[in-house]
Amino acid sequence: MNQRCLSACHHCGLPAPANSPWRLAVDGVEQPMCCPGCLAVASSMAGLGLGGLYRQRTGQASAPSALPGPYAEQVALLSVEGVRCAACCWLIEHRLLAQQGVLEAELNPASAVLRLRWRGGAGRVDGFIASLAAIGYPACRFDASGHAARLERERRLLFKRLFVAGLAMMQVMMYVFPLYLASGGAAADMDGASRRLLQWAACMLTVPAVLYSAQPFWRGAWRGLRAGRPGMDLPVALGLAAGFGASVAALLRGQGETYFDAVSMFVFLLLASQYIELRARCAGAGLLRRLRQGQPPVAARLDDYPARRHATPVPAAALRVGDHVLVAPGEALAADGVIVDGATDLLLALLTGEPLPQPRAVGERAPGGAVNSGQPIVLRVTRVAAQSMLARLAGLVEGAGAAKPALALWADRVGAWFVLALLALAVLAFAAWYPASPARAWEVAVAVLVVSCPCALSLAAPAALAASTARLLHEGVLVVRPHVLETLARATHVVFDKTGTLTTGTPALARIDSMGPFDRAELLRIAAALEAGSRHPFALAIAAAAAAAAAAGAAAVASEAASEVQHHAGAGVSGCVAGRAWRLGSAPFTGQPAAQGAGSRVYLADGERLQAVFTFSDTVRPDAAATIDALRRQGCRVSILSGDGPAAVAAVAHRLGITDWRAAQLPQQKLAVVQALQARGAIVAMVGDGVNDAAVLRAADVSFAMGAGSDLACLQADCVLLRDRLGSLATGARAARACMVVLRQNLAWALAYNACAIPAAAVGLLQPWMAAAGMSASSALVLLNALRLRRAPRQERA
């Protein structure tokens, strides 16, 4: 590999300038790169210890992006270690935004993924990573499995810290209990030696809790101090230091109160709430990793299909558009494609959250990452692995939730000021109490530092948002832009941009016109017999209609069976039913002149003449009526703005009871209507197919796209309905309202708690241990309240 000609980029294999300025030593040999992008990727891989890739790979990597110009906008995802609350986010974002050329820095506290957008060369990433390291947050380029592994490592470390703190806390309680009894003025007063023995023992066990378990707080506080932006950790660390220091001083002096029990319990409770939070984060990272790993690394390529069916295993990345791939049952599809042979059921759970396998037949599209749960199929690749639906979905999920809505930003800002105010208050309280009783002054100052719950304040918003986003994703609603939850909760109008969003796009039998002696039931039976076993959309519609007719008792006669059935691709089907030869299919296939007119038609002819015409029309989605109902109940007005003809729109609107509809709208007219609504103060949610009419979707306050089957890369919407179900819309609206309710509850609780607890601590009503318990309980309450959002609301399950 090292002897390759010097003019090929070592990373991607594209030609590199002979005197390329971008060079990197790989395995001790200087290698040329074609662009700064490749250089950054290669150097970060070397930094991660992944340089072995170049020895083991069998193909070239793809170039990271088109040659980036010096002023092109760059986007990168970094995963950051050590993020524990919103103050960390605030610190990191401000640190990066202060650098020249950085346009956007958004850190998702729930997943610890930082999204950076900047101008200037791609090589600046290393600079950003260095500046993050300088303020104490190790970071590296995001890669999903590495990210999950890092989170897992963090989780294990925190678990150890939690365990040590728990053990220390329990044992310290045991030692301190006799001291409390004795100091309670009970009969058996303790002699000085025993007292000191127990105090020393308690001290010995508090040391590991303070020095080992509480390390995250020391580090966090130091980080905040060094960066000049005190975070939540500072009051915690000060409280710990004050409590532990005062206790040790009292122990050495041989007189005064010790608070070892309070200190160790404080550490334990704080770590416990952090552990819960980290577990939630691990779950989020797990989803990403599943998405990333959903596509199998190898595929069975059929090289001479259809001449020979000999499969060669090749890396999935080496598949090209037009290749044929054999997918055995139980395997995942390596790339997006079209089924060319075999009918099967596909499990799309990873892509859409739909738990049931979906039937797919020849000619239908199958997304990469879906699992084949039926028969072996042959797939023609239509999009390579790197651009597959799954890869794009993973990209969207990474970006989603990275930014915060306005309310969360407000909480961040308040949280930062809050810490400063708190420190001032603690000093004041100490000064006020000191003349009266120096011992009491310590206690009060510690209690003030500890009782305040800036954590609850800063956890309130991100926890609720993360829980809602996770739940929506579970329901098949992917939130792409951060404001969705906030805006959707306030939406007053829901406008359907296309008739197609309300209909399934699959035809249903609308009418049978008999041209001969047969009545409709008979014609339907004949057609159903001919089409039995076919999975063509029209065949399915005929089968559905026949089954409905049979169920209604219209066809009491036993259904017929067809013989000599022959399928003619793209034309129709021929066969014998009840001794007569039939042809069912397109007009030319049945010997008719090609007719025009609305709707799609299928002709049925026997050997001599045309017997019937079947007319199909689009069906309204089964859940459309229920969705519109649900939206109305939530106080939204529903309307249709369609580019289709008035007849089609009127039919759909009539069936769904929508009175406010406009047909034959041009994009500009749609835009004008939406803007007129907004001018009247309406908050407009727009539902479209996400590909066309980008302007209207962007003009709407919040926009939805039906994601199933469409090209995710072209989507312009704020939110994607991944399942092909309209019901997700109502669920999404409900979840958004629930999220905002919980968010407000959380913020209100955090504010109310602090407003009560801090004055109480300042006037000396609270012992330090009560303060620690109250603070932890408050954090836990906020988290648990947010976790409620992950559950499905009750009325949905009924």
Next chain:
Amino acid sequence: MEALFLLVPLSVLLVGVAVWVFLGAADGGQFDDLEGPGWRVLQDDDRGSEAPPGAPGRF
């Protein structure tokens, strides 16, 4: 009561031993998956040994 002067330091030592044992177990991955092994007991083994990747070998 003099026994306390032996027993209390001993209990401190004992906690130290417990912490040491726990840290060893945590580093060995014993606490990484608290649900999987419980489910694995319930799974049938007669469909071949398809241990999920990453499952600790000692279970």
